[in-house]
Structure formats: structure tokens, C-alpha cells
């Protein structure tokens with residue numbers, strides 16, 4: 380049997396400045412409606428983790444979760460990050476995409492809410508201005524290049540300062556049973572797992588992708604990149620078409636470290652076009 384070797388993770392996003400991340404505070408769960416014996420699925424889950432090379436390797440490398448390897452794989456293939464960038468990581472918790480947490484500001488809030496998105500944009504424009512005034516650590520050439528990009532941005536009516544927007548958001552699994560099981564009540568596991576109902580996961584992911592894309596359209600500078608998790612289904616083609624309107628190149632990616640039985644995949648959208656924005660009325 381062929382084995383898959385996880386990437387080493389010397390510094391995840393190490394060269395980038397992760398200035399902002401967002402995470403969603405989960406609503407309290409309701410009381411159980413059905414009673415199921417969870418002991419067998421508990422041990423199945425533990426066995427799967429034990430067999431899972433990426434989960435084991437994440438532990439060895441001190442990463443918060445196996446999800447880290449997905450981003451490392453995508454960066455190795457598409458070269459997403461460069462030193463000194465502003466990277467926004469939406470739905471960051473538990474945080475393996477933002478390790479190490481240097482320079483990270485975290486926000487809690489439901490990103491589907493326009494008010495939360497507006498607060499994030501405001502935060503970014505304030506920190507962007509502060510960076511500009513301070514001059515930053517950019518070389519002369521980088522400063523000149525950025526200045527010319529900014530004048531293009533202003534011509535296009537954007538105040539865009541972000542280099543990369545990442546969205547690994549997925550609607551968390553709402554627990555309705557299994558409250559006596561430590562494995563199932565653990566918030567970490569609910570955060571990292573979906574409902575398992577393909578249509579529901581797909582529909583939820585299309586809403587989150589639409590919110591993330593609108594945010595990318597509002598904040599990404601021309602030339603910037605967008606990575607977005609989605610659950611495959613009937614509507615993802617429409618999302619891809621919207622992405623193609625905003626970015627020069629768009630790829631579908633199923634990283635090796637993403638479980639093969641999961642419908643999870645990623646859109647990698649490279650080089651945001653100047654002077655183009657997504658139309659919020661045209662949501663997926």
C-alpha cells in the first residue's frame with residue numbers, strides 16, 4: 380500500500396504577517412432529542428485518528444490540527460505567500476493555519492452577518508493606514524511597487540490592502556445527541572466536523588463561500604489571492620464562474636491531506652483582477 384508522507388511544517392505562514400483572523404463563537408447546543416450509544420463510534424473515531432498519518436504527524440510537529448497540512452500542500456503547489464504580507468484567515472479556529480500566532484489579531488463573530496464583515500473591513504482599513512504611515516519594513520522597490528498598485532486601486536475605487544484571503548470556514552456540526560460522550564461534546568471536534576449530510580454541508584458552505592468572496596472582493600489588492608474551502612455539490616460551478624470573473628486563474632484542489640471520503644475541496648483563485656468587483660446581488 381502506498382503511504383502518504385505529510386509535509387514538514389517548519390513555519391506555517393511563518394513568513395507572512397497574519398494580521399487578522401476571524402472565528403465564529405458557537406451557539407450553545409440544545410438538549411438531546413435521541414439517545415444513542417456512542418461508545419462504538421467513539422472508538423471508531425479514535426482508531427481512525429490513530430491510523431491517520433497526518434493527524435499523528437500534526438501531533439509530532441506541535442500543530443493544532445491535521446488541517447495545517449492542507450495549507451502547506453496548497454502553498455507548495457501555488458506559492459501563495461511571500462514575506463511581509465497581510466493575510467486574513469477567516470474561520471481560523473482552532474488555529475493551525477495561523478501557527479505560529481505572531482502578530483495575529485482574532486475576532487469572534489458570525490461572518491455571515493454583514494455587520495461583522497463591516498467591522499472587519501474597518502479594522503483592516505485602520506491597520507492598513509497605520510502601516511502606511513509607519514513606512515513598515517518594506518524595501519524602497521517594494522514601497523514604489525505598492526504605491527503604484529495603490530494608485531491603481533484608488534482609480535478602481537478600492538481601498539484594498541490585503542494580499543491573501545483564506546477561508547477554511549465550514550458550518551460547525553450542531554450536536555443534538557451524544558452529550559455524555561467526551562469525544563462528541565468536545566467543542567474542538569464539533570468545530571472541525573460538518574453535519575455529514577451532503578446537501579446540508581454543501582448549502583452551508585456555499586453561503587460561507589459567498590460571504591468570503593464578497594469580503595475578498597472588498598479587501599484584496601489587485602494581484603492578491605483567495606483560497607476558499609467548499610463542499611462539492613450542484614451549486615459550486617456557479618461559484619467557480621464568479622471566481623473566474625474576479626481572478627485571472629482559478630483551480631479546484633483536493634489536497635492529499637484532505638480525507639478522501641470527504642466532499643471537502645478548495646478553490647484556489649490567483650491574481651485578483653484590477654478594477655473588477657463581485658456583484659453582491661449575484662450571490663451563489
Ligand SMILES: C[S@@+](CC[C@H](N)C(=O)[O-])C[C@H]1O[C@@H](n2cnc3c(N)ncnc32)[C@H](O)[C@@H]1O
Pocket residue numbers: 401402403404443444446447469470471472473474475476477488489490491547548549550551570571572587
Ligand atoms: C475546519 S475549521 C477551520 C480550521 C482552521 N483552518 C485550522 O487550521 O485550525 C472551520 C471554522 O469555520 C468557523 N465557522 C463556521 N461558521 C462560521 C461563520 N458563520 N462565521 C465565522 N466562522 C465560521 C468555525 O468556527 C471553525 O473555526
